[in-house]
Amino acid sequence: MAKFNAKNLTITVFFGILLIGIIGIVNAQEALLAGGDDFDTAVEIKPGSYEEVGLIEKGVKEYFYINVKPGQELKSEGTFKAFSDAWGEEELTLYNEDRKQLVKEGESMDKGEQILFSFSWMPGSDKDLHKYYIKRECTWHKIESLSLNISLTDRYDAGIQTDAGDTVEKAMSVGSGEYKSYLSGKEGTDTKDFYKVAVKKGQTLAAKVTPPSEASIRITVYDKDRRVLKDESAPNPGAIVTNYVPITKSGNVFVGVICDRYCSKKLVAYTLNIITEGVVVEDEEYDEDGLPYYGVDGVVPDGVDGTVLGDGVEKGGLNWVLILGIIALIVILGIVAYFLLKKKKQEN
Ligand SMILES: [Ca+2]
Numbered sequence: 001m002a003k004f005n006a007k008n009l010t011i012t013v014f015f016g017i018l019l020i021g022i023i024g025i026v027n028a029q030e031a032l033l034a035g036g037d038d039f040d041t042a043v044e045i046k047p048g049s050y051e052e053v054g055l056i057e058k059g060v061k062e063y064f065y066i067n068v069k070p071g072q073e074l075k076s077e078g079t080f081k082a083f084s085d086a087w088g089e090e091e092l093t094l095y096n097e098d099r100k101q102l103v104k105e106g107e108s109m110d111k112g113e114q115i116l117f118s119f120s121w122m123p124g125s126d127k128d129l130h131k132y133y134i135k136r137e138c139t140w141h142k143i144e145s146l147s148l149n150i151s152l153t154d155r156y157d158a159g160i161q162t163d164a165g166d167t168v169e170k171a172m173s174v175g176s177g178e179y180k181s182y183l184s185g186k187e188g189t190d191t192k193d194f195y196k197v198a199v200k201k202g203q204t205l206a207a208k209v210t211p212p213s214e215a216s217i218r219i220t221v222y223d224k225d226r227r228v229l230k231d232e233s234a235p236n237p238g239a240i241v242t243n244y245v246p247i248t249k250s251g252n253v254f255v256g257v258i259c260d261r262y263c264s265k266k267l268v269a270y271t272l273n274i275i276t277e278g279v280v281v282e283d284e285e286y287d288e289d290g291l292p293y294y295g296v297d298g299v300v301p302d303g304v305d306g307t308v309l310g311d312g313v314e315k316g317g318l319n320w321v322l323i324l325g326i327i328a329l330i331v332i333l334g335i336v337a338y339f340l341l342k343k344k345k346q347e348n
Pocket residue numbers: 071156157163164181182183190192193
């Protein structure tokens with residue numbers, strides 16, 4: 001039977017730890033990059049780190065594709081290194097599913113220089129899943145090595161695991177509260193987030209958006225028929241915008257938060273506050289035009305059967321005008337008569 005030996009055990013444990021460490025380092029290494037040579041042969045690339053070492057010559061292109069959900073930020077970050085005795089140039093290009101160019105980034109390198117550049121893109125809710133192509137290409141002379149970092153980051157809205165819809169119909173339901181949400185600005189197609197808010201007649205809805213300092217946000221509030229109730233735009237980049245809408249009818253309103261390419265060059269993380277204030281007025285019956293049956297301003301309309309209904313405000317007003325008119329006429333006639341009588345007396 002082998003005798004317990006503390007020294008042997010220590011050596012075994014040491015080599016065990018060393019072996020686990022080496023395996024870990026090997027696994028953490030970047031995978032080799034190998035794309036297709038055109039759109040049709042593009043190779044799917046998953047989020048991760050990739051590298052290519054050796055002679056990478058001008059004109060050699062590699063195509064990849066990746067699927068991105070609405071509200072996910074796709075980021076592609078490349079590090080490129082030139083040979084110590086040669087210049088080089090590299091480009092990264094992003095295309096949509098229709099192979100239309102969306103973003104192109106490129107840099108030239110001096111001898112031995114290493115450069116890093118990246119792009120971001122966030123799609124909106126116009127599709128359930130978006131396919132994008134990424135092309136890398138050495139566009140001048142040659143380079144020695146490149147590494148590519150591909151990541152997908154969830155930038156979902158209001159803490160719900162999806163992007164708020166880009167139309168009234170696809171609006172995300174929210175109640176009063178504070179929410180963290182995202183729009184793409186120029187870096188993508190998530191340029192509109194719509195929220196559905198239940199409101200009561202008599203309340204005032206306040207929709208407030210706090211954007212980052214470079215973004216010029218717009219808030220448009222619509223009714224259920226997609227009619228604009230009120231529009232508020234930032235007067236300057238970074239302005240906090242609040243859209244106050246008095247609610248004249250109970251139901252749903254739709255808050256559109258808008259930030260397109262002219263609003264921000266970068267992805268926008270904003271805070272949305274939804275507040276409903278004021279005293280709720282009990283629901284009334286409405287006619288087909290959405291108005292109360294007895295008018296909106298207290299005026300009693302004439303009856304449909306030809307009879308004149310009640311003593312409306314306008315009618316009462318007219319009676320007073322008539323009485324005052326008659327009094328004024330009597331006073332004027334009295335004054336005229338007085339002067340005529342006075343004149344006649346003087347003549348006598
Ligand atoms: Ca969004």
